[in-house]
Amino acid sequence: MLPFQDKSAVVLGASSRGGSGWETAKLLAEQGARVTAGARNMAGVKELAGITGGLAVRCDAAIEAEVEAMAEAAFAAYGPIDLAIMAAGVPFVGMIDEIDPADVQRALDINYFGPFFFIKHMARRMRDGGAMVVITSTAAAMPVPGYSSYACAKDAARVLVEHAALEYAPRDIRINAVQAGFIDSPMSAILLEHEVARKAMLKEIPLGRPVTARQIGAACLWLCHPDAAVTGETLSVDNGNHLRRNVQPEELPYDVMAANADASSKK
Numbered sequence: 231m232l233p234f235q236d237k238s239a240v241v242l243g244a245s246s247r248g249g250s251g252w253e254t255a256k257l258l259a260e261q262g263a264r265v266t267a268g269a270r271n272m273a274g275v276k277e278l279a280g281i282t283g284g285l286a287v288r289c290d291a292a293i294e295a296e297v298e299a300m301a302e303a304a305f306a307a308y309g310p311i312d313l314a315i316m317a318a319g320v321p322f323v324g325m326i327d328e329i330d331p332a333d334v335q336r337a338l339d340i341n342y343f344g345p346f347f348f349i350k351h352m353a354r355r356m357r358d359g360g361a362m363v364v365i366t367s368t369a370a371a372m373p374v375p376g377y378s379s380y381a382c383a384k385d386a387a388r389v390l391v392e393h394a395a396l397e398y399a400p401r402d403i404r405i406n407a408v409q410a411g412f413i414d415s416p417m418s419a420i421l422l423e424h425e426v427a428r429k430a431m432l433k434e435i436p437l438g439r440p441v442t443a444r445q446i447g448a449a450c451l452w453l454c455h456p457d458a459a460v461t462g463e464t465l466s467v468d469n470g471n472h473l474r475r476n477v478q479p480e481e482l483p484y485d486v487m488a489a490n491a492d493a494s495s496k497k
Contacts, residue, residue, distance in 0.1 A: 233455060235262030238308035242267075242291055242300065242348055243318025243365075245274025249415045250365060251317030254447035255282055258313075261451065266304035269318065291318035291344030292336070294351075301351040310357035313454040316348045316364040321380045321417075323487055334379045341383035342390070349394050349405065359402045361454040364391050365446065368411045368468050372476035376487060388464050395462030404461035406453045411468020414440040420489050430482040436470030 239258045244251030244267040252274075255267045259282035267275045267282070268289035279286035285307050289300040304311055322337040324330070345364045352362060369377050370385035391407040398405060412418060412431050418440070421427045432438055449467045452458055466472045479487070 232262035234258060234313070234451070237263045237312040238266070238304060238310065239263040240266045240268070240300070240304045240311055240314040240352060242289055242297070242314075242316055242344075243269055244278055245269030245271035246416045247274070247277070248443055249317075249417060250410065250413060250443045250446040251315070252278055253443040254315050254317060254450050255284070257444065257447040257451055258282075258315075259284060263313075264308045266300065266307065268300045291316075291348065292339035294343075294347045297344070297347040298351045301355045305355040310360075311352055311355050312357055312360050314348065314352040314356065314360070314362045315450050315454075316345050316362070318344050319365065319367070319384070321367075321369075321377070323376045324379065325376055326378055329379060337379040337383045338386075341380060342386040345387040345390055349390070349398075353394075353398055353401075353403060356401075356403060359456075361404045361456075361458075362394075362406070363450040363453050364388075364405070364407045365450070366391075366407050366409050366464065368409055368466070368471055368476065371409065371472060374476040375479050391464065392462045399461065404453075404458070406460055406462065407464040408446060408449050408453070409464050409466045409468070409472070410441065410446050411435065411466070411471040412440045413443055413446060415443045420486060424483075424486050427482050427486045430477045434471055434474045434477055435468070436473055439469060441467055441469055 241255040244255045265282045265284035268287040269275050270290050272288040275286040287300045287303050289296045320340045322333045366384045369381040394405045
């Protein structure tokens with residue numbers, strides 16, 4: 231029997247073809263799970279549901295009522311939730327002296343409050359013994375000018391995971407984080423296509439290549455596997471990037487980073 235056969239799985243942030251949420255949902259379906267996929271882009275999750283044979287739900291991670299509605303939809307369709315992956319996240323770039331406070335708040339709403347709402351409402355409808363994973367970013371651990379709002383929100387989500395792991399341990403619910411590095415996905419398209427940016431990013435990765443979205447999904451599935459005796463942990467999935475440092479603005483044109491972030495926020 232496949233490891234996740236007939237398990238009810240939820241993936242939020244899964245509308246971008248080739249993205250981490252998309253690939254995670256596909257992997258879960260391949261392993262026999264019944265997948266509920268959600269995102270702001272309903273067209274994307276409908277397309278994904280057609281591939282996985284699962285349920286598509288429109289959900290903005292920053293709106294608690296929508297996250298709760300997604301959890302309820304998954305419960306109504308497939309019964310108690312067994313595993314849940316929070317893959318929604320949007321980068322916001324801007325120096326502290328210049329960034330619009332509204333963008334700072336939006337970064338927190340999506341990248342911190344999103345995981346907060348997700349853990350809260352998925353756990354309420356999760357079977358005891360279930361598992362959750364929140365995807366964070368190496369930006370939270372390795373500072374780079376211009377990413378303070380995004381990085382602070384992602385690091386807050388990492389700390390949230392540690393607290394949640396303790397709070398839900400009495401129900402045997404395990405909660406972990408995947409700290410993703412430079413991913414070969416639509417959210418990094420501009421960086422990957424820009425020769426200077428790509429070389430600068432890859433120079434700081436010991437294995438010399440970006441992580442694939444499918445590899446992020448595989449890490450999430452491993453953390454959710456019942457044989458993984460892990461909770462409250464942050465797993466770096468970055469081909470070794472955490473052993474070095476993040477690329478700095480003098481090595482990578484700031485306007486390229488900003489353009490990539492702006493394009494990602496609109497997906």
